Amino acid sequence: MTLSKSQYVRANYQVNATPQLKMLSDDQCENILNGALEVLERTGAEIHSEEALEIFKKGGCWVDGNIVRFPSHLIEWAIRSAPSRIVISNQKGERTLFLEGQNVYYGPGPTNTYTIDPFTGERRRPRKSDTVRAAKVIDALPNISYAMDCGTVMDVTPTLSDVHAFQAMLENTNKPIIHWGFGIDQYQDIIDMAAVVAGGLEALQKNPFILLYSESSPPLRHSAEAIDKAIFAAKNNIPIVYTPCTFAGGVAPATMAATLVIAVADSLVGLVAGQLVRKGSGFVMGGLISTMDMSSTILSYGAAELSLLSAGLTAVARYMKIPMFSTGGCTDSKVIDTQMGLEAAFSILVAGLSGANLIHDCSYMEYGATSSLELMTMDDEIIGMVKRILEGVKVDDEHLALDVINKVGPGGHYLAEDHTMAHFREFWSSSLINRLRYDGWKAEGSKTMGQRVKEKTQDIINNHKPEPKPDHVLREIQAIVDRAEAREANKQ
Amino acid sequence: MSNYYEELSQSIISGQLDRVKSLTQQAIGAGDNPVDIINQGLIPGMSVVGARFKSGQMYVPEVLMSARAMDAGMQLVKPLILTEDIPSAGKVVIGTVKGDLHDIGKNLVSMMLESAGYTVINVGVDAGPEKFLQAVKEHQPGVIGMSALLTTTMLAMKDTIELLKEEGLRDKVKVIIGGAPISQDFADEIGADGFAPDAGSAADLCKKLLA
Numbered sequence: 001m002t003l004s005k006s007q008y009v010r011a012n013y014q015v016n017a018t019p020q021l022k023m024l025s026d027d028q029c030e031n032i033l034n035g036a037l038e039v040l041e042r043t044g045a046e047i048h049s050e051e052a053l054e055i056f057k058k059g060g061c062w063v064d065g066n067i068v069r070f071p072s073h074l075i076e077w078a079i080r081s082a083p084s085r086i087v088i089s090n091q092k093g094e095r096t097l098f099l100e101g102q103n104v105y106y107g108p109g110p111t112n113t114y115t116i117d118p119f120t121g122e123r124r125r126p127r128k129s130d131t132v133r134a135a136k137v138i139d140a141l142p143n144i145s146y147a148m149d150c151g152t153v154m155d156v157t158p159t160l161s162d163v164h165a166f167q168a169m170l171e172n173t174n175k176p177i178i179h180w181g182f183g184i185d186q187y188q189d190i191i192d193m194a195a196v197v198a199g200g201l202e203a204l205q206k207n208p209f210i211l212l213y214s215e216s217s218p219p220l221r222h223s224a225e226a227i228d229k230a231i232f233a234a235k236n237n238i239p240i241v242y243t244p245c246t247f248a249g250g251v252a253p254a255t256m257a258a259t260l261v262i263a264v265a266d267s268l269v270g271l272v273a274g275q276l277v278r279k280g281s282g283f284v285m286g287g288l289i290s291t292m293d294m295s296s297t298i299l300s301y302g303a304a305e306l307s308l309l310s311a312g313l314t315a316v317a318r319y320m321k322i323p324m325f326s327t328g329g330c331t332d333s334k335v336i337d338t339q340m341g342l343e344a345a346f347s348i349l350v351a352g353l354s355g356a357n358l359i360h361d362c363s364y365m366e367y368g369a370t371s372s373l374e375l376m377t378m379d380d381e382i383i384g385m386v387k388r389i390l391e392g393v394k395v396d397d398e399h400l401a402l403d404v405i406n407k408v409g410p411g412g413h414y415l416a417e418d419h420t421m422a423h424f425r426e427f428w429s430s431s432l433i434n435r436l437r438y439d440g441w442k443a444e445g446s447k448t449m450g451q452r453v454k455e456k457t458q459d460i461i462n463n464h465k466p467e468p469k470p471d472h473v474l475r476e477i478q479a480i481v482d483r484a485e486a487r488e489a490n491k492q
Numbered sequence: 493m494s495n496y497y498e499e500l501s502q503s504i505i506s507g508q509l510d511r512v513k514s515l516t517q518q519a520i521g522a523g524d525n526p527v528d529i530i531n532q533g534l535i536p537g538m539s540v541v542g543a544r545f546k547s548g549q550m551y552v553p554e555v556l557m558s559a560r561a562m563d564a565g566m567q568l569v570k571p572l573i574l575t576e577d578i579p580s581a582g583k584v585v586i587g588t589v590k591g592d593l594h595d596i597g598k599n600l601v602s603m604m605l606e607s608a609g610y611t612v613i614n615v616g617v618d619a620g621p622e623k624f625l626q627a628v629k630e631h632q633p634g635v636i637g638m639s640a641l642l643t644t645t646m647l648a649m650k651d652t653i654e655l656l657k658e659e660g661l662r663d664k665v666k667v668i669i670g671g672a673p674i675s676q677d678f679a680d681e682i683g684a685d686g687f688a689p690d691a692g693s694a695a696d697l698c699k700k701l702l703a
Contacts, residue, residue, distance in 0.1 A: 048593065113643060113673040152643045152673075159644060182644050223593045249553070250596055294551035297600060297690060369672065 018392040021353035023311040029319035032257060032312075036264035037072040039220070044069035045269045049224040051231060052273055059276040068269075075268050078275040084321035086239050086282045088146070089209045091174040091197050091469075097145060099284065099323040102355025104390070105145035106329065106348070106383050108138060108363035110180055110213065112151045112371040116336075118457045123334075123370060126151030130371075131165045133461050134363075135172030137373045140464040143383035146176040148213075150363050150371040159491075163189045163484045167477055170197060172466050178241060178360070180213040183225055184232050187212060189484045191236055196476045197469065205237045211284060211358075218244045218251040218266050230270040234277035241325045241358070242270030243287025247299045248309070250292035256305065260312050263289050271322070284358065285317050286325040298367040302332040302343030310347075311354035318355065326351050329362030329379035336374050336450045340365065344375065345382050352386045377457045378449070381432040388428035399423075432456060496524070497533040500565070504537025505544075507557030509564050516565040526572040530579050534565045538607050546692055552600070559607035580611045582702045583633040587615035587624060589640045589648040597671060598639035600691040605637075608695040621648075621655040628656065628665055634702045637694065640671040650682040666701040670694060 024032070044067045047053055053063055062069040085100030097105050115126040118133070134150035149165035156164040162181045169177050170193060177194075181187040190210070191201070198204035214229035216222045226242075233240035244266035246252050252259040267285040274281045290299055290306035300306060310326045317324035328351035333339040344362070351359040362379035365372045393399075404419045414420045432452050434441055441447075447455075496519040503511040512534075519529050541558040544550040550558075570578060584605050588598050595617045602612045613631050615623050624636055640646040649669050656662040668686040669679055679687035686701055688694040 111643075154643070158647055161643065217593050221593060254553075292552075294553060295545075295548050297552060297597070 015395070016392060018390050019353060021311065021350070021355075022315060023308070023354060024315040024319075026319060029316045032260050032264060032316050033320065035257075035261040036268060037070075037075055039261060039265045040070040040075060040268060041072055042069070043220065045220040045222060045265070047222050047227060047269075049222070049227045049231075052222070052224075052227040055231065055273060055276050059272070061272075070268070070272060075272055078268070078272045079320050079322065081275045081279050082271060082283045082322055083280060084323070086284065086323055087207075088176045088211065088239070089207045090176055091170070091209050093198065093203075093207055093209075095207070097176055097358075099357040102318065103357055104352050104355060104359065105357065106352075106359045106362050106379070107144055107146040107178065108134065108148045108150050108376050109330065109361035109368070109371065110148040110150070110152075110178075112364065112369060113154075114366070114370040115151045116365065116370055116372045116374070118373050118454060118461065125154040126371070127155040128153045128164050128168055131168035132172050134371070134373055134376075135169045136464050136466060137376055137457060137460050138169075138175060139173035139466040140460045141377065141380040143380045143387065144175070144362065144376065146178055146358070147173050148178050148360060148363075149180075150373065150376070157485060157488055159488050160186065160189075160481075160484050162186045163193075163481055166190050166193060167481050170194075170477055171469070171474065174467055174469075176209045176211075178211045178213050178358070180215075181229065184228055185487065186484070187229060187232050189480055191238060193477050193480050196473055196480070201236075208238055208282075210238065211282075212238055212240045214240060214242050214270070215287075216242065216244045216266050216270065218246045219262050220266060220269075222266075222269055227270065227273055230273045230283075231277050234274035234281035237278060237281060239282025239284060240270070240274065241284040241286055242267055242274075243285075243325055245288045245299065246309075247289070248291040248305065249294060250297075250299070256309055256312065259289060259309055260316060263287075263309075263313055264316055267322075284323045284325045285313075285320075288327050288361075289313055290327075298332065300332055301327075301330040301361065301364055301367050302339070302347075304346070306330075307347050307350035310356065311350055314351075314354040314356040323358070324356045325358045325360060326354065326356030327361050328352070328359045329375070329382065330364035330368070331375070332365075332367045334366045334370070336372070336378075336453065340375060341378065341449070344379055345385075348379060348382045349386050349389070352383075352390055373461075374450075374453045374457050377460070378432065378453045381430065384430075385428060385433075391426075496522070497529075497536070500529070500533035501537035501540065504534060504558050504562050504565070505540050507554060507561050509557075509561040512561040512565045513568065516568045520568065520572065526569045527577060527579065529569050530566065534562050534569075535579070535609060538562050538609070542608060542692075542695070552691075555607065556603055559603050562607060579609065581609035582635065582698065583611045583613065583631055584635045584637055584698060585613045585615060585624065585627040585631060585633040586637040587619035587627075587639070588617040589638050589645050589652070590618055590620040591648060592640050592642055592645035593617045594641035594671075595639070597641070597691070598637075601637060601639070601670065601688075601694045604691040604695050605698060608699070610695070610698060621652040624652045625655050625659060625661070628661055633665060635666045635668055635698050637668045637670065637698075639669070640674065643673045646671065646673050646678065649684065653683055666698075668694065668697055668701070 057063045088097035090096045153161045195201040216226040246263040248259040252262040289309040328347035331340040331343040363376040666685040688697045
């Protein structure tokens with residue numbers, strides 16, 4: 001029925017298929033990258049690993065005791081050598097996360113030392129059963145694209161918290177997993193368990209469903225655990241997220257640009273190590289970047305600067321064509337409240353607009369000290385809204401609908417139009433946000449957002465059944481956990 | 493008695509290192525008792541800083557500027573006083589435990605303690621039980637403070653406490669702990685004397701334990 005309007009020919013027509021946010025121009029990105037190169041060539045980084053020092057020396061760095069200075073050409077080589085795209089599968093081997101360009105995927109965060117129990121409201125130490133719950137919630141929520149452990153499990157052998165959390169996730173979700181480990185032994189356990197699920201190490205390497213995760217200690221300091229994990233991941237050809245925790249005013253200067261320089265420099269140290277071990281090994285740069293609150297000295301997870309800096313770092317990563325691990329959906333609030341909602345929403349929106357590939361910490365409360373599955377459930381809703389915004393506005397003859405406007409005419413309505421039928425489902429529809437009229441809301445119990453979030457979270461935990469893995473896979477995973485327990489017992 | 497003390501205190505509060513130095517020098521030149529310079533000029537200024545920080549009127553970098561100014565004044569006065577006469581709230585040995593390289597929090601505590609008048613012996617990062625033991629033997633502090641950021645390294649705190657027990661020194665020193673994963677429950681569990689959630693309250697804790 002559309003009578004064509006576009007009889008004319010268009011020239012130089014540009015489209016914003018999505019909204020646009022670019023925190024830094026290419027020139028600014030180049031400036032920050034050059035700053036990081038200068039820092040690494042002039043100031044250098046402190047490396048606390050013999051193996052890493054050896055690798056850097058062989059690779060052409062200047063090694064002076066623990067201090068390594070990096071020639072710029074070596075770093076530039078490493079940036080080019082690392083893949084610009086990494087594809088992560090789910091645990092069934094289906095290619096799921098395309099970490100390339102400005103594709104955006106959200107997920108929760110790791111290693112909180114407390115968790116808020118979604119049934120009792122108690123803030124307490126995380127247990128293995130909490131990671132089981134977390135994995136179920138992750139599995140059920142459509143906008144959560146990958147799993148992280150949502151808290152350091154403390155009711156198991158302390159040095160195997162990582163291994164037990166990984167088992168809990170494998171048993172309760174089939175989504176991809178980003179996971180940390182205390183050291184190389186645990187990393188080996190984790191890779192072995194993942195290989196069982198994938199059908200062998202080679203299958204896992206070809207089609208990884210895990211990303212390993214390592215944190216260095218800025219400014220410019222890399223512990224043996226941190227850098228050795230980057231080396232281990234490269235040796236085993238498993239992609240790694242290497243993420244310094246950079247906070248302005250504390251471990252970086254108080255200015256945003258300098259904080260970006262430190263974060264980029266620390267990421268590059270991990271990148272070079274990995275590329276020297278295996279050219280082309282998968283590397284995702286990070287990660288957590290914000291300000292230190294100058295009253296309480298917390299690293300703020302709700303600061304406006306978290307979004308500002310994360311979007312800046314994402315721009316530099318994009319400039320370097322390295323996939324980016326960013327942060328959002330988190331808060332400094334201690335309870336499920338308004339502060340939580342607004343901080344989570346802001347950071348999810350800005351991180352989404354920035355085009356970061358992996359956006360983590362959609363579960364982090366209390367400046368990262370506490371995890372909350374209720375926050376994750378609420379974030380799922382916020383991400384839904386943000387994804388709708390990221391769809392942008394389509395402008396073409398069908399969407400301009402000038403014929404429909406002409407047909408309905410002045411004073412008419414569009415409710416019964418075919419065109420409306422064809423398109424109204426593009427509106428984002430909510431599941432937790434309440435848009436009932438007053439009487440309807442009252443009839444449903446006058447519930448607050450917090451109450452609805454709690455009910456949904458509890459319902460998932462009680463009723464969601466993740467697709468189970470075959471018994472023999474579960475048995476082999478258990479055998480690896482038992483092997484790890486025996487090893488740690490021997491160390492005592 | 494001199495007129496310098498009020499201005500000296502003000503200069504500490506505003507963190508003006510050079511001004512503190514020149515006023516201290518002038519007070520010394522005027523023949524003031526060095527202990528009075530500390531007790532009536534430097535420390536009152538720092539007390540105001542501590543109170544303002546606690547009430548949220550001053551921020552960490554400002555406190556550290558004040559602490560730096562205070563230290564500059566102390567360095568000028570100290571050589572003029574016998575060591576035992578230098579006012580000190582007490583001695584604290586502080587370090588980050590074995591296997592842990594994170595030290596910004598520990599250093600912050602150290603600076604807060606110094607600005608509250610404590611003598612701080614900083615044993616650095618990756619400090620094993622032996623290192624703490626050696627420092628306790630050498631310096632005989634009233635308090636040792638241990639810091640950890642990681643859930644694995646925090647377990648090393650207990651080892652230091654055990655070693656102090658074996659050496660018969662546990663009763664001679666108070667043990668306090670802190671760091672992101674640390675809680676009062678954990679302090680109780682490993683037999684520490686106290687836990688402070690942040691740098692400001694670490695100084696209060698020492699004051700309480702040494703009272």
